[in-house]
Amino acid sequence: MDKTKSIQSKVWFHNARSDAKRNRLDKLAELIAEAGLVSKISRGDLVAIKLHWGEPGNVGHLPPPYIRPLIEAVRAVGGKPFLTDTNTLYTGLRRNAVDHVQAAAMNGFSLTTLGVPVVVADGLKGFDGRDVPLAGGGTVKIASAILDADAMLVFTHVKGHMLFAYGGALKNLGMGCTTPAGKQFLHSDLRPVVQAKHCTGCGDCIQRCPTACIALSGEEGSTQRVARIDKARCIGCGECTATCPHGAIPIRWASSPDLIQTKTAECALAALAGKQDKVGFVNCMINLTPDCDCCDWNDPPFMADVGFLASTDPVAVDVASADLVAAGKPIPGSVADGGPADPWRAIVDIDYRVIFAHGEKIGLGRQDYGLVKL
Numbered sequence: 001m002d003k004t005k006s007i008q009s010k011v012w013f014h015n016a017r018s019d020a021k022r023n024r025l026d027k028l029a030e031l032i033a034e035a036g037l038v039s040k041i042s043r044g045d046l047v048a049i050k051l052h053w054g055e056p057g058n059v060g061h062l063p064p065p066y067i068r069p070l071i072e073a074v075r076a077v078g079g080k081p082f083l084t085d086t087n088t089l090y091t092g093l094r095r096n097a098v099d100h101v102q103a104a105a106m107n108g109f110s111l112t113t114l115g116v117p118v119v120v121a122d123g124l125k126g127f128d129g130r131d132v133p134l135a136g137g138g139t140v141k142i143a144s145a146i147l148d149a150d151a152m153l154v155f156t157h158v159k160g161h162m163l164f165a166y167g168g169a170l171k172n173l174g175m176g177c178t179t180p181a182g183k184q185f186l187h188s189d190l191r192p193v194v195q196a197k198h199c200t201g202c203g204d205c206i207q208r209c210p211t212a213c214i215a216l217s218g219e220e221g222s223t224q225r226v227a228r229i230d231k232a233r234c235i236g237c238g239e240c241t242a243t244c245p246h247g248a249i250p251i252r253w254a255s256s257p258d259l260i261q262t263k264t265a266e267c268a269l270a271a272l273a274g275k276q277d278k279v280g281f282v283n284c285m286i287n288l289t290p291d292c293d294c295c296d297w298n299d300p301p302f303m304a305d306v307g308f309l310a311s312t313d314p315v316a317v318d319v320a321s322a323d324l325v326a327a328g329k330p331i332p333g334s335v336a337d338g339g340p341a342d343p344w345r346a347i348v349d350i351d352y353r354v355i356f357a358h359g360e361k362i363g364l365g366r367q368d369y370g371l372v373k374l
């Protein structure tokens, strides 16, 4: 028998309720202290606070004040916090560090508003990364500022995701700490195909495609023009699938939806290389929107605010977060209303727990957790 499976990881939890005596930021501060997230941080440590400040246009991302308790906790032990994320693979305002820092400020994350620097971890154009070995073989490019930081605290807005169904700490770590080359490696199994019968020829996907590999064309004798993808130049970023207002580009995989999950778990482990126990994870289960904050829009939340979780185990904190939603009831009229019993599967009907199982298999953390309710 594998004895490690009987050992639980602790996950601390505060619900989202608050009153005049204790607001949500008080609860977050208590959670961070109880979980011991900054206990290993030494005076002078450069502490990466990895988060996703959202694409401009998305207003479902975490509001900036939620990050203050973590910044204050790091400062209280003498650490030097900075907010960080990496450049994207797709078009938008986070594809290079100049646009990216401006995008962060537009969404309220800046030195002026929060008193900490914003550092784009993979440099001006996303080339500043180093190869780190993956558990399953090969290497991935992890952003240099992530690797060079003395400690890392991963602050995650839990929400849905069109490729993963559940988007939590492992996604924030695994996808969010790679350079664009690493992200391309993660997406390489994605094979979008346009369903001509649903395409109206609006051209929205063409505007968003980073490799300009989509064009409109029509059959001879027909006035209808539909989008077509040049597969040789497609990098599988998924931007067209997320963009199409008519659902004409469904997600398709060369193999299965499991592969991006197992690869992301391996990249998450790579992102933590060299940090030993100087890592911690906070999952914020508020504004539970169906789509990633990478989208420049946001559908209304599908579940009422749940609360906050913290742990030093990224697998356990994600399993606990996923379970809280899986056991809940969707908001009437939301995208999950009337869908599968597990609301995550209303976002995309896949086995989204593959990433947890693989994370455990490679030693990233444990799926078995004990929830400590504060």
Ligand code: SF4
Residues within 6 Å of the ligand: 194, 198, 199, 200, 201, 202, 203, 204, 205, 206, 226, 227, 243, 244, 245, 246, 247, 248, 249
């Ligand atoms: S966005 Fe959708 S409907 Fe518009 S051209 Fe592209 S595939 Fe067709």
Ligand code: SF4
Residues within 6 Å of the ligand: 192, 208, 209, 210, 211, 212, 213, 214, 229, 233, 234, 235, 236, 237, 238, 239, 240, 241
């Ligand atoms: S066609 Fe390929 S490269 Fe272009 S947006 Fe879609 S997935 Fe990305």
